[in-house]
Amino acid sequence: xxxxxxxxxxxxxxxxxxxxxxxxxxxxxxxxxxxxxxxxxxxxxxxxxxxxxxxxxxxxxxxxxxxxxxxxxxxxxxxxxxxxxxxxxxxxxxxxxxxxxxxxxxxxxxxxxxxxxxxxxxxxxxxxxxxxxxxxxxxxxxxxxxxxxxxxxxxxxxxxxxxxxxxxxxxxxxxxxxxxxxxxxxxxxxxxxxxxxxxxxxxxxxxxxxxxxxxxxxxxxxxxxxxxxxxxxxxxxxxxxxxxxxxxxxxxxxxxxxxxxx
Numbered sequence: 285x286x287x288x289x290x291x292x293x294x295x296x297x298x299x300x301x302x303x304x305x306x307x308x309x310x311x312x313x314x315x316x317x318x319x320x321x322x323x324x325x326x327x328x329x330x331x332x333x334x335x336x337x338x339x340x341x342x343x344x345x346x347x348x349x350x351x352x353x354x355x356x357x358x359x360x361x362x363x364x365x366x367x368x369x370x371x372x373x374x375x376x377x378x379x380x381x382x383x384x385x386x387x388x389x390x391x392x393x394x395x396x397x398x399x400x401x402x403x404x405x406x407x408x409x410x411x412x413x414x415x416x417x418x419x420x421x422x423x424x425x426x427x428x429x430x431x432x433x434x435x436x437x438x439x440x441x442x443x444x445x446x447x448x449x450x451x452x453x454x455x456x457x458x459x460x461x462x463x464x465x466x467x468x469x470x471x472x473x474x475x476x477x478x479x480x481x482x483x484x485x486x487x488x489x490x491x492x493x494x495x496x497x498x499x500x501x502x503x504x505x506x507x508x509x510x511x512x513x514x515x516x517x518x519x520x521x522x523x524x525x526x527x528x529x530x531x532x533x534x535x536x537x538x539x540x541x542x543x544x545x546x
Contacts, residue, residue, distance in 0.1 A: 286419040288443055288537040291315070291323040293425075293498040294530030298346050300423065300445060301329055304393045304415035308333040310353070311411070311423055314345045316354035323533045331357060335392040336381070339363040341408035341426060342370040354378040362391060364398065368406025383409065399437050400426035404472035413435045419443070419539050425499040427475045431482045438487040442539055445528075446484065448472035448497040448514060450504040458504050474499065477513035485517040492521055494537055498528045 287303035297314035303325070308329065313320060324331050339393040340346055341364075348455060351374050354361050360379040361368070368380050379401045382391050383398040390396075393416040398409040410424035410433075422438045424430070425447035438444055455465055455476075467473050475483070495518060497510045507527040515525055526534055 286415045286417050286421070286442075286539045287492065288421060288445075288496070288539065289324070289327055289329050290445075290496055290526070290534040290537065291320060291327070292530055292533055293528035294500055295502050296345060296530055297348065297424070299323070299349075301334075302394070302413055302415065302484050303329070303333070304417060304422055306333060307335045307393045309336045309392070309394045309413060310334055310359075311413070312340055312346040313337060313353050314347065315347040315349050317349040317356060320349050320353060320532060327533045327536055335376055336394075337361050338396065338411065338413075339367060339371070340411065341403060341405035342367045343426070345407055346426075347371060351375045351378065360391075362389065362396065364407035364409050367405070368408075370406045388458065396508060397437060399433035400413070400431070400472050401426065401434060404467075404536070410434050410437055412441060421445070421506055425449075425475070428471045428473050430475065430479065435483070435487060438483070440489065440491070441487070442491060443494040443496070443537070444492065445483070445496045445498050446480055447475040447478040447499045448477045448505070448510040449499050450476050450501045451506070451509040451513075452476050452478060454503075454509070455504040457531050460503070468501075468504070474501075477505065477510050480510075480515045481517050484514060488518060488521050488523060490521055492518075492523050494524045494526065496526045496534075496537070500527065500530070502530065
């Protein structure tokens with residue numbers, strides 16, 4: 285059985301986890317360790333099952349609790365070398381396992397494929413995590429633009445966590461100064477609802493069981509805006525659509541579609 289835990293996602297913090305059998309792989313740690321533990325307990329996630337902490341990039345809304353969690357859970361940090369170079373001074377006692385961009389990285393019951401994204405960070409990555417049960421869960425946020433590599437990574441996923449950061453009209457009419465608006469909408473920024481819908485229309489397939497929209501802007505988006513843009517492109521496949529919340533976790537998402545290992 286494969287379980288996706290959405291502990292929270294938005295401008296102020298992002299954290300997910302994937303459970304496979306008796307092991308859990310944490311994906312980002314954008315809340316304090318105490319808050320992460322509180323949210324995990326609320327959804328029945330036993331963090332003692334964690335075997336690793338997978339980080340997409342070094343920004344604080346993805347790594348605020350990483351040092352403490354890696355230490356208290358005694359798990360290695362899996363991330364790109366460029367990200368580790370930025371984080372290492374804050375995590376002197378953590379064990380680093382580098383992600384490769386040239387092939388899969390195996391850790392416990394999980395196989396991780398990673399590819400670069402165009403976000404304004406040291407070496408940000410999108411991820412596809414394969415479980416021992418054969419499920420494939422893709423995580424892609426802080427994208428800027430969906431590259432060919434990202435598109436390839438998202439294909440044939442059973443579940444996708446995808447950024448839907450902003451509504452384009454709300455961004456342009458927001459109180460953000462023009463330079464910030466350009467940064468958000470630019471190639472090193474964040475994916476809009478429209479861009480997320482276009483990407484999903486390209487990679488959706490009958491085996492895509494679940495999509496979770498993530499990293500919604502508090503100022504320039506809403507769950508209603510994101511759903512309205514994305515839901516129509518998923519309807520033909522019967523894909524369940526969830527929107528991650530900033531202030532609280534979602535209930536466990538158990539993948540039920542048949543999958544085979546390998």
